[in-house]
Amino acid sequence: MLKINPRFLGQVIIIVLTSLVSVHSSSHHRVSSAVATESCSHTVECNQDPECNLDPQLVAEIASYKTVADRIISEVLQGSFKGRAYSDLETFVDTFGPRFSGTPTLEKAIDFMLDRMQALSLENVHAENVSVPAWVRGYEHAEMLTPRKKKLNILGLGSSVGTPMGGLEADILVVKNFTELEQRADEAKGKIVVYNAEFVDYLTTSEFRKRGAAEAAKVGAVASLTRSVGPLSVDTPHTGGTTYLEGVAKIPAACITIEDAELFQRYQNKGQTVRVRLVMNDYNLEPVISRNAVGDITGREAQLEKVLISAHIDSWDIGVGAMDDGGGVIITMAAVELLKQLNLRPRRTLSTVLWTAEEVGLVGAQAYLDEHMQELGNISVLLESDAATFRPLGLGFAGSQDAGCIIQEVSKLLVSLNASSYQTFEKISSDVDVFIPHGVPAISLRTDLTRRYWYHHTEADSLTVEDPEELDLCLATWAVTAYVLSDISVALPRGDSSKPYLLIN
CATH class of the missing domain: 3.40.630.10 (Zn peptidases)
Known part of the structure; x- marks a missing residue:
């Protein structure tokens, strides 16, 4: 039990009594009726x-x-x-x-x-x-090429490397979590891994944004796209940091909108191949x-x-x-x-x-x-x-x-x-x-x-x-x-x- 110095007791009692009288007698302590x-x-x-x-x-x-x-x-x-x-x-x-x-x-x-x-x-x-x-967001562009053409709203993730000059094109592999990525590792080589993880809470769901690029690189992916970390989107991509691992290739990483992540998932569920073109001229400077x-x-x-x-x-x-x-x-x-x-x-x-x-x-x-x-x-x-x-x-x-x-x-x-x-x-x-x-x-x-x-x-x-x-x-x-x-x-x-x-x- 925390103990109080007895010399405070009399002073505290006086203060408390004074406070009680003041609360009952003065309108000064009434707060806004809106509260x-x-x-x-x-x-x-x-x-x-x-x-x-x-x-x-x-x-x-x-x-x-x-x-x-x-x-x-x-x-x-x-x-x-x-x-x-x-x-x-x-x-x-x-x-x-x-x-x-x-x-x-x-x-x-x-x-x-x-x-x-x-x-x-x-x-x-x-x-x-x-x-x-010091990281610089350069020109960023993404579009779906097949099964139809569509511009994709993206935001590169902080510390992400850029794409090769002229960008890259690859088919995508959509996964819901790291376990599914591990299970489908043989399918990921040479592809863009898309994490379509529904929002649970920020600390849980942001792990795909933070670790997604590194985990995708481990299985040979050429880029990582993460569903924006949030419960609602009006075609608004989210950004945040991503983390690379020593000894693992650094691949471009960006967030896409919830709408596009779900679109990719629907195409994949139907057995349709989705191909994406990605351009990210982002780069890191010295601290x-x-x-x-x-x-x-x-x-x-x-x-x-x-x-x-x-x-x-x-x-x-x-x-x-x-x-x-x-x-x-x-x-x-x-x-x-x-x-x-x-x-x-x-x-x-x-x-x-x-x-x-x-x-x-x-x-x-x-x-x-x-x-x-x-x-x-x-x-x-x-x-x-x-x-x-x-x-x-x-x-x-x-x-x-x-x-x-x-x-x-x-x-x-x-x-x-x-x-x-x-x-x-x-x-x-x-x-x-x-x-x-x-x-x-x-x-x-x-x-x-x-x-x-x-x-x-x-x-x-x-x-x-x-x-x-x-x-x-x-x-x-x-x-x-x-x-x-x-x-x-x-x-x-x-x-x-x-x-x-x-x-x-």
């Missing part, structure tokens, strides 16, 4: 884990933040920050468009945010150099220098463990990355600006980090980990918003059970936003994944992902998919979470107990 309220008892995920055994004094301390949480929420939903996130996101994506690793545009966007940190009077504002991949952007709100007790709040500033080279991850960048920056405006300097340092080159392999986060390895024990928790900025549902958490119990109590402060649900995760295919194996507690903003994979890594990732009210709800959720975790008297405990986590006087 439905709920009770934790009506949200299964919000219920405290039966294994939780937090000290009642710690539970009371977290509950005492309701007044300040409601103040933050009110400022976003009714005050000067209403609509601010959408306005800032509009400026950001309309100014820079796509921000791909290795490009001058990404560096201009990083400079823009570093200047913004300086303008907000954040402390310790600086950039940390990172060597990042270049990019940067992670860092800026702090120095804590009142700066010697304590710090809290990191983050998002990745890069995007793919198609669309404008409004959803992935422009919205995350904007609510992260707006959260610290809001705390500054409300004069809420937390107990611990709140460090904002905008990761570079996430889309090409979590490169910026890995560089930060390598550079700050000796400081990982001084991180209480790492927050990242990279699961879209649609309607917030709550918080996802990776860490120890005791730390998770603290997060569940913090989640109760988000009930008025309908964002109090809580789930655990082991990995989410984003920057926090590189820190979790080292014991750093991690939080991901959970949102309604119903629409995310309609647009994810496609040309459709634009400002049009974002909603101003949902962005406000995300900002309020993010700011409350960041402030409370930066200000409570405990750092989050780690499972290995390698470092004592004590309440601070």
Whole structure:
């Protein structure tokens, strides 16, 4: 059981009583009527884990933040920050468009945010150099030649090699998974392997995009085409990274639309030969220098463990990355600006980090980990918003059970936003994944992902998919979470107990 310093008890009781009186007496804490309220008892995920055994004094301390949480929420939903996130996101994506690793545009966007940190009077504002991949999407064209002619919409996969000069032509072999590819390996030599894997979930289905080219090359294929990773398509191909293996031939790799993958499957099922012409003038350059952007709100007790709040500033080279991850960048920056405006300097340092080159392999986060390895024990928790900025549902958490119990109590402060649900995760295919194996507690903003994979890594990732009210709800959720975790008297405990986590006087 986590223990609270007894000297806090009287102070906490006074704060709780004051909070209760304030909640009942002041209309200041009412949030917008557009936001439905709920009770934790009506949200299964919000219920405290039966294994939780937090000290009642710690539970009371977290509950005492309701007044300040409601103040933050009110400022976003009714005050000067209403609509601010959408306005800032509009400026950001309309100014820079796509921000791909290795490009001058990404560096201009990083400079823009570093200047913004300086303008907000954040402390310790600086950039940390990172060597990042540089891949160029050249001219790309594909068409079906038989059994009839049809133009195919494709997007080459990041790090893919190009086709030979003039392109290539080959018959296709459609498979649904790697097992079928292995079973039909004798048929694959000299062909274009097409993976027609229906969308299950992102982590599962994206394996065909990531590993597809390498696995196809092992059986002698000349190229790999993968059904776009998503549940819905309007003839919109998806992109993302692919990975080659040492000692295995590198073959061109691209995504095709769901519609074309299913068309190929139907032809193959009827015994008809499909022949495709593929031209991809894509190529890799030498790595270049990019940067992670860092800026702090120095804590009142700066010697304590710090809290990191983050998002990745890069995007793919198609669309404008409004959803992935422009919205995350904007609510992260707006959260610290809001705390500054409300004069809420937390107990611990709140460090904002905008990761570079996430889309090409979590490169910026890995560089930060390598550079700050000796400081990982001084991180209480790492927050990242990279699961879209649609309607917030709550918080996802990776860490120890005791730390998770603290997060569940913090989640109760988000009930008025309908964002109090809580789930655990082991990995989410984003920057926090590189820190979790080292014991750093991690939080991901959970949102309604119903629409995310309609647009994810496609040309459709634009400002049009974002909603101003949902962005406000995300900002309020993010700011409350960041402030409370930066200000409570405990750092989050780690499972290995390698470092004592004590309440601070």
